[in-house]
Amino acid sequence: EVQLVESGGGLVQPGGSLRLSCVASGFGFDAYAMHWVRQVPGKGPEWVSGIDFRSYNIGYADSVRGRFTVSRDNAERSLFLQMNSLRPDDTAVYYCAKSATYFDSFDLWGQGTVVSVSS
């Protein structure tokens, strides 16, 4: 089955860290760009970060640059998001998503993992 499965979300205090993971199955993971997108309930999605298939092109939203780091392990068919210095406004559902190339639309999404930043 073609799918993306995220994990690693949870409740963390402001200033804390979390590492999200996304495992792909059913398609050639190492041929596609991958992204993290977050969404606050009731709001539109927000692109967080993207990485191309060889990790040559990497980008971040201004709101997370310097605090979040995206990476991938093609051998393990996995995408990661290291989130440091978390703030309450980072609270959201975090999705991983696949795109044909780094700048394409997102044609496959995971089910999401919830990140809550609160004291």
Added chain:
Amino acid sequence: EVVLTQSPATLSLSPGATATLSCRTSEIISTSYLAWYQQRPGLAPRLLIYDSFTRATGVPDRFSASGSASGSGTDFSLTITRLQPEDSAVYYCQAYGTSPRRFGPGTRVEIK
């Protein structure tokens, strides 16, 4: 950075009716870089349309989209004909092709 606005915020229509959703960008973008997504309650977004006009795999032909015939513009629309109960969802437009990829605030379609 491009900003996307969507209208109306909510559409309430009867089964079998036609819904027309609008997406406007704050600056001219290529029609190659506009997508539409459907998000049903409790689920992740699902790609419906990419490159302004092209339906994603498995999307029924009741869904169609339009944009500028010139290849670039600021006004885009999504049309859903013969509305069915499973079309109840929030629909988002997205500008891509550059960073950051931007999403609109969404239009909620209710089937009453």
